[in-house]
Amino acid sequence: xxxxxxxxxxxxxxxxxxxxxxxxxxxxxxxxxxxxxxxxxxxxxxxxxxxxxxxxxxxxxxxxxxxxxxxxxxxxxxxxxxxxxxxxxxxxxxxxxxxxxxxxxxxxxxxxxxxxxxxxxxxxxxxxxxxxxxxxxxxxxxxxxxxxxxxxxxxxxxxxxxxx
Amino acid sequence: xxxxxxxxxxxxxxxxxxxxxxxxxxxxxxxxxxxxxxxxxxxxxxxxxxxxxxxxxxxxxxxxxxxxxxxxxxxxxxxxxxxxxxxxxxxxxxxxxxxxxxxxxxxxxxxxxxxxxxxxxxxxxxxxxxxxxxxxxxxxxxxxxxxxxxxxxxxxxxxxxxxxxxxxxxxxxxxxxxxxxxxxxxxxxxxxxxxxxxxxxxxxxxxxxxxxxxxxxxxxxxxxxxxxxxxxxxxxxxxxxxxxxxxxxxxxxxxxxxxxxxxxxxxxxxxxxxxxxxxxxxxxxxxxxxxxxxxxxxxxxxxxxxxxxxxxxxxxxxxxxxxxxxxxxxxxxxxxxxxxxxxxxxxxxxxxxxxxxxxxxxxxxxxxxxxxxxxxxxxxxxxxxxxxxxxxxxxxxxxxxxxxxxxxxxxxxxxxxxxxxxxxxxxxxxxxxxxxxxxxxxxxxxxxxxxxxxxxxxxxxxxxxxxxxxxxxxxxxxxxxxxxxxxxxxxxxxxxxxxxxxxx
Numbered sequence: 001x002x003x004x005x006x007x008x009x010x011x012x013x014x015x016x017x018x019x020x021x022x023x024x025x026x027x028x029x030x031x032x033x034x035x036x037x038x039x040x041x042x043x044x045x046x047x048x049x050x051x052x053x054x055x056x057x058x059x060x061x062x063x064x065x066x067x068x069x070x071x072x073x074x075x076x077x078x079x080x081x082x083x084x085x086x087x088x089x090x091x092x093x094x095x096x097x098x099x100x101x102x103x104x105x106x107x108x109x110x111x112x113x114x115x116x117x118x119x120x121x122x123x124x125x126x127x128x129x130x131x132x133x134x135x136x137x138x139x140x141x142x143x144x145x146x147x148x149x150x151x152x153x154x155x156x157x158x159x160x161x162x163x164x
Numbered sequence: 165x166x167x168x169x170x171x172x173x174x175x176x177x178x179x180x181x182x183x184x185x186x187x188x189x190x191x192x193x194x195x196x197x198x199x200x201x202x203x204x205x206x207x208x209x210x211x212x213x214x215x216x217x218x219x220x221x222x223x224x225x226x227x228x229x230x231x232x233x234x235x236x237x238x239x240x241x242x243x244x245x246x247x248x249x250x251x252x253x254x255x256x257x258x259x260x261x262x263x264x265x266x267x268x269x270x271x272x273x274x275x276x277x278x279x280x281x282x283x284x285x286x287x288x289x290x291x292x293x294x295x296x297x298x299x300x301x302x303x304x305x306x307x308x309x310x311x312x313x314x315x316x317x318x319x320x321x322x323x324x325x326x327x328x329x330x331x332x333x334x335x336x337x338x339x340x341x342x343x344x345x346x347x348x349x350x351x352x353x354x355x356x357x358x359x360x361x362x363x364x365x366x367x368x369x370x371x372x373x374x375x376x377x378x379x380x381x382x383x384x385x386x387x388x389x390x391x392x393x394x395x396x397x398x399x400x401x402x403x404x405x406x407x408x409x410x411x412x413x414x415x416x417x418x419x420x421x422x423x424x425x426x427x428x429x430x431x432x433x434x435x436x437x438x439x440x441x442x443x444x445x446x447x448x449x450x451x452x453x454x455x456x457x458x459x460x461x462x463x464x465x466x467x468x469x470x471x472x473x474x475x476x477x478x479x480x481x482x483x484x485x486x487x488x489x490x491x492x493x494x495x496x497x498x499x500x501x502x503x504x505x506x507x508x509x510x511x512x513x514x515x516x517x518x519x520x521x522x523x524x525x526x527x528x529x530x531x532x533x534x535x536x537x538x539x540x541x542x543x544x545x546x547x548x549x550x551x552x553x554x555x556x557x558x559x560x561x562x563x564x565x566x567x568x569x570x571x572x573x574x575x576x577x578x579x580x581x582x583x584x585x586x587x588x589x590x591x592x593x594x595x596x597x598x599x600x601x602x603x604x605x606x607x608x609x610x611x612x613x614x615x616x617x618x619x620x621x622x623x624x625x626x627x628x629x630x631x632x633x634x635x636x637x638x639x640x641x642x643x644x645x646x647x648x649x650x651x652x653x654x655x656x657x658x659x660x661x662x663x664x665x666x667x668x
Contacts, residue, residue: 004594004651013592017644020637027412027634030627035407038629042415046263049419052591053267056667084401094396102384104392106401107248110255116452119258123445126265130441135270139668140437143277146661 012051019045036085043077050122054134061133069125073118080114182489185498186327186505190342193358193509197346200354207541210351211282211521212432217356219439222430223446224363225356225510229426230257230447231366231454232312233319233508239455240487241480243462244469247391249403252410254458256417257451264422265444271590272431273440274668278661281432283518284425285526288585288604290662292597293653295530297585300604302526304581305425307612309519311574313556316512320505326485327501339505340553347513348549355513356433362506367450369500370457373492377460380491381467387460390467398466406628416633420579422587423636426514461487519556520548573611576632580607583636584643592647593666596654599647607639 007014023041026034047070051058054066087106091097097104103111126134204210217225242250275287284305289298317336320343324335346354381387392399402410421427434440465483468474477483484504488497524544528534535541584603589595614631617623625631647654658666 002651004596004648004654006594006655010592010594010648013588013594013644016588017641020641020644023415024634024637024641027408027625027627027629027637030408030629034627035411038408039411042411045415046259046418049587050263050266052588053263053271055591059667088401092400094392094400097392097396097399099385099388103248103388104399104401107251107388107399110248110251110401115251115255116258119255119262119448119452122259122262122266123448126262126444127441135437135440143274143437143664143668146278146664 009055012048012055016045016048016052019048032089036081039081039085040078043074043081046077047071047074057133065129065133069122069129072121072125076118076121077114080109080118083113084109179494181494182498182501183328185495186324186502189502189505190338192361193506194342194345196358196361197342197350197354200346200350200357203353204349204351204542207525207538207545208280208282209353210542210545211517211525212276212429213352213356215276215433216353216435217433218435219441219443220446221356221360222434222439223443224450225359225433225514226261226427226430226443227447227450227454228359228363228366228507228510229430229514230421230424230511231451231507232511233316233323233504235451235454235458236366236504236507237319237323237481237484239458240462240465240484241482243459244466244477244483245480246405247395247398247403247466248400248463249405249410250462251401251403251459252414253417254455256414257421257455258448260418260421261448261451262444263418264427265440267587267591268422268428269431269440269443270437270668271665272428272586273434273437274665275590275662276432277437278665283521283526284429284582284586285522285530287590288582288600289530290659291585291589291595292600293659294597294601297597297600297604298526299530300601300608301581301585302522302530304577304604304608304611306519306522306527307608308425308574308577309515309522309552310556310559311577312515313512313519313552314560315574316508316515317556317560320508320512322481323485323501323504323508326482327505336557339509340557343509343512343516344550344553347516347553348546351545351549352433352513352517355510355517356430358506358513359510362503362510363450365499365503366507367453369496369503370454372496373488373500374453374456374460376492376496377457377464377487381460381464387463387467390471391463393470394466408625408627408629412630412633416576416579416630416636419583419587420575420632420636423579423582424575425518425578425582426511428582428586429514429518516549516552519552520545523551524548573615573632573635576630576635577607577611579632580611580635580639584640588640588643590666593655593658593663594647595643596647596650597652598650599643599645602646603639603643606642607635610635610638 019041023038026038051066051070058066084106087109094104100108275281275290279290281287281290285298285302288301320339321332321336324339325332388399397404462483465487469476488500581604585600589600
């Protein structure tokens, strides 16, 4: 059996595999350290999932905007979780907490930093990158020229027999 | 500051204005269904609207179907029940939509460009050229659809029973009649048009209710302090839930969004790929507005109960209806309750169509059956819609245990099956047929096994993490590891047109 690995093409997938194994371990082991590791591993997985999803665009143009995009997401969410854990562990029972903008500090970090800033960053990055890196007229023309085929058609034009 | 009454029976407070708005809304939806039935001439029209819609319709339809009755009724109930801990699900969608757009937006639309792809199992088949993959995905989707529909039907009965003051069975029949008219007749054309209207109402209503709730509870600080009276942890970042439950929910609901067929399926329907550009902000900001309402309304109701200004609720799901009838003007309460009905209906119509497509197209085709004409297939889809509605109702009332069982893993069943196969597989040419079969089998067996363990043996992970997140992680690991060790239909073996989508 030949291994199906191409390190340069598969780097983000391999990175995701490593992160998912760490997440699996921390879900089973638990504990405060496990919870902290799980939260940061989740952030890294989000970034890697986006990099997997944009790898084809990165190969055609440049990986820089997408690596930058992922790094920005990691920075925002990473800072959010760092602050969340800092304030949460200072007062895990939330007895007489210090309030920030209407919430105990750790809750305020979730509401004001983890909720919308990373979402706003990503949702407006998409249209910002769209025409230059994600979809343009040249690609559209290429797909318009392809004749739509039935769902079962294969490359050589024959009908698939399924698995065998 | 509002005068707060000490009664908690919403039916007593439903006035004619509220009831009239909800009834008018139901009639309006039924009229759209009749009109859309005349527009539906082919199976493609029925299943993917003939790829005719712009981004507002598609993004609102994606938002509305993800929102569902869970968002409008269950969400405030969970905030009421567990304090701020539920925030980890509520905050997921605004981040999840742009991630789904980056990972799947272009790929799903292009799959529908290069092949006659109308369903999610169609896309899985085209990518892996495997009837086994198609069958496993179809069965996973069908089981997920049954669980979701069961819950949605109960939700619609709950809302209409509360608003109209009729019995549960009459409420269910009214709701199903309207859903039946527009899904059986108008298919996804009716579904998307109604979603567009429903989505707009949901967003506007949510923003208004958020500010009313904030005002009624004297602002966030007072609300948080009131909630903390019962237990300080209610106001904490993880509420009354285990920490790993909140964190694993966040992971599951962000990443799992791209594996929800009722979301991913909408991406087929857009008129032109370039229209995808603004879809992520529209869907994400719409959900943000709705989740603000969930938070303020659920926590607000909990604050009223903790301070003795309201009796404890018999059922947390009553948090939203009670707040609306007690604190909002009747017209707004009627509009928002109509939006809640709309949220349930938009999710229901998406699942009815997806489930019917499984019955009429995916499962027969994976077993080798093909229709002799499009007209016959369209007729079969309409019949399958009726069967799905009737079958789901019978399951709700006669096989409640099955609905409860599948309801445990509804979102997770979709996520574990589709995130690895499509989210990863449509972007990574190294994903193999063998990897896809193994991952789909793990997702299906793992989720059903865990559902049985949770339901019958009271199983839970000792760390408190969500079992659905566990199956999503394991299924993705399995796809990657098995793919690295096998070669079927990967890299150069992928059909040219599908490879062009992966490389696009």
